[in-house]
Amino acid sequence: MIDVQDLVVSYGTATALDHITLTVGKGEMVALLGPNGAGKSTLANTLAGLLRPASGSVRVDGRLALIPEGRQLFPDLSVADNLALGGWRSGRRDPSTVYELLPRLAELAGRRAGVLSGGEQQMVAFGRALMSEPDALVVDELSLGLAPGVTADLAAHLAELNRSHGLTVLLIEQNARLAFDLCSRAYVLESGRLVTEGECARLADDPRVAGAYLGGAIT
Numbered sequence: 001m002i003d004v005q006d007l008v009v010s011y012g013t014a015t016a017l018d019h020i021t022l023t024v025g026k027g028e029m030v031a032l033l034g035p036n037g038a039g040k041s042t043l044a045n046t047l048a049g050l051l052r053p054a055s056g057s058v059r060v061d062g063r064l065a066l067i068p069e070g071r072q073l074f075p076d077l078s079v080a081d082n083l084a085l086g087g088w089r090s091g092r093r094d095p096s097t098v099y100e101l102l103p104r105l106a107e108l109a110g111r112r113a114g115v116l117s118g119g120e121q122q123m124v125a126f127g128r129a130l131m132s133e134p135d136a137l138v139v140d141e142l143s144l145g146l147a148p149g150v151t152a153d154l155a156a157h158l159a160e161l162n163r164s165h166g167l168t169v170l171l172i173e174q175n176a177r178l179a180f181d182l183c184s185r186a187y188v189l190e191s192g193r194l195v196t197e198g199e200c201a202r203l204a205d206d207p208r209v210a211g212a213y214l215g216g217a218i219t
């Protein structure tokens with residue numbers, strides 16, 4: 001579904017992604033971990049077509065939507081208008097399916113996006129991404145700045161969409177525990193290079209991964 005081969009992305013002379021190869025199968029949920037500045041958002045934005053590869057290839061079967069880092073809502077527009085913008089490219093205007101999946105958004109529809117809480121704003125960004133009826137979703141930092149309960153709620157929605165609709169997900173996360181709970185496989189990116197990848201269960205036992213991302217081994 002998502003097939004990245006030998007991808008190089010640069011900002012001017014600075015290489016942000018250095019020969020990355022990564023795949024996400026149809027209906028799979030895969031995590032992408034890595035410290036600040038590793039290149040995670042660069043990969044997300046390249047998958048979404050916002051950045052152009054210097055070399056290598058990015059292939060997506062079907063429609064891909066991005067929940068960008070920091071939500072990137074239009075704060076002065078209503079929730080309903082923010083959602084409508086998500087459906088703009090696909091010509092989809094009716095938010096009723098999104099309201100069914102995320103009923104809280106129906107209650108918030110008339111509110112200005114800028115006055116919502118962080119969790120509510122992330123819910124709007126989620127709904128906006130779903131408006132295009134994506135086959136694949138890239139989530140750039142689901143839990144950033146959110147209380148654990150709010151994150152768990154969004155994570156449950158994500159897992160449910162994966163289960164019931166077969167939504168393919170690439171989940172970028174600082175919270176490795178959350179990522180390992182949700183995903184079957186993970187990639188670890190550091191300084192623009194993939195340093196390890198594999199089944200989450202195996203990675204959680206890897207002392208380097210556990211030390212850097214889990215605050216010690218999972219017991």
Ligand SMILES: Nc1ncnc2c1ncn2[C@@H]1O[C@H](COP(=O)(O)OP(=O)(O)OP(=O)(O)O)[C@@H](O)[C@H]1O
Nearest residue numbers: 011014016034035036037038039040041042043069
């Ligand atoms: N627009 C830009 N112009 C120049 N350099 C950039 C730009 N965006 C990102 N970079 C650089 O590219 C590298 C990767 O940045 P990126 O935002 O992809 O990292 P990240 O893994 O998403 O980090 P974080 O966890 O902080 O979100 C960093 O060194 C960053 O400074």
Ligand SMILES: [Mg+2]
Nearest residue numbers: 040041042069
């Ligand atoms: Mg980022």
